[in-house]
Amino acid sequence: DVQMTQSPSNLAASPGESVSINCKASKSISKYLAWYQQKPGKANKLLIYSGSTLQSGTPSRFSGSGSGTDFTLTIRNLEPEDFGLYYCQQHNEYPPTFGSGTKLEIK
Amino acid sequence: EVQLVESGGGLVQPGRSLKLSCVASGFTFSNYGMNWIRQAPGKGLEWVAYISSGSSYIYYAETVKGRFTISRDNAKNTLYLQMTSLRSEDTALYYCARTLFNYPRVMDAWGQGASVTVS
Numbered sequence: 001d002v003q004m005t006q007s008p009s010n011l012a013a014s015p016g017e018s019v020s021i022n023c024k025a026s027k028s029i030s031k032y033l034a035w036y037q038q039k040p041g042k043a044n045k046l047l048i049y050s051g052s053t054l055q056s057g058t059p060s061r062f063s064g065s066g067s068g069t070d071f072t073l074t075i076r077n078l079e080p081e082d083f084g085l086y087y088c089q090q091h092n093e094y095p096p097t098f099g100s101g102t103k104l105e106i107k
Numbered sequence: 108e109v110q111l112v113e114s115g116g117g118l119v120q121p122g123r124s125l126k127l128s129c130v131a132s133g134f135t136f137s138n139y140g141m142n143w144i145r146q147a148p149g150k151g152l153e154w155v156a157y158i159s160s161g162s163s164y165i166y167y168a169e170t171v172k173g174r175f176t177i178s179r180d181n182a183k184n185t186l187y188l189q190m191t192s193l194r195s196e197d198t199a200l201y202y203c204a205r206t207l208f209n210y211p212r213v214m215d216a217w218g219q220g221a222s223v224t225v226s
Contacts (some may be wrong), residue, residue, distance in 0.1 A: 021125070032212075034213050034214075036214075037151075043111075043216070043217045043218065043219060044152075044204075044214075044217040045217075046207070046213065046214060046215045046216075049207065049210060049213045050210075051164065054206075064217060085185070087151065088153055089152070089213075091210065091212035091213045092212075093212075094157075094166050094212065095154050095166070095168050095169075096154045096212040097154070098152040099150055099154070100151045101151050103154075
């Protein structure tokens with residue numbers, strides 16, 4: 001299985017700031033990486049797939065980059081609703097595997 | 108609005124069985140592949156199983172292969188997960204998730220989850 005290593009585990013930032021979350025695959029997954037947001041009491045939300053394609057409804061302040069084994073989720077101009085847990089997931093092969101998550105908190 | 112509502116969770120003894128259901132609405136269920144994904148308490152997400160729109164293709168995580176069975180009834184807009192020989196490590200919140208069209212391993216809609224406790 002492809003192991004996904006996500007960093008950092010925790011991140012604190014203020015509204016208006018920019019943050020980056022990294023995800024590293026144990027082998028090349030081409031461009032096939034997705035990012036999800038998880039918040040208490042809400043359904044998990046797909047933000048980005050295929051590395052950089054924004055899912056319908058994802059605000060443009062979110063962007064994804066990378067290919068091969070190294071990927072980054074960048075959130076610019078943080079809004080209060082952006083705080084929560086973020087997971088990366090490779091969708092290159094079965095089984096789909098997730099990173100361990102990054103908790104984005106308000107500073 | 109796309110909605111996925113899981114049910115059937117609960118407390119079950121090790122070795123016993125449980126069947127989860129997920130009722131879909133707001134989209135043409137029969138056109139989409141579906142998944143079960145779980146999350147143990149305080150842990151990350153783990154993909155469990157996938158079934159294609161017409162049930163022709165089914166895949167399982169190695170951790171559940173031979174014990175869990177994914178199925179669907181397109182006439183009832185319902186996805187199922189039959190879980191047998193349950194273990195304590197199967198304790199988790201089980202999410203039903205729709206596959207993004209043409210991207211079989213991307214989940215674009217999720218339910219709120221059904222809690223399963225094996226103890």
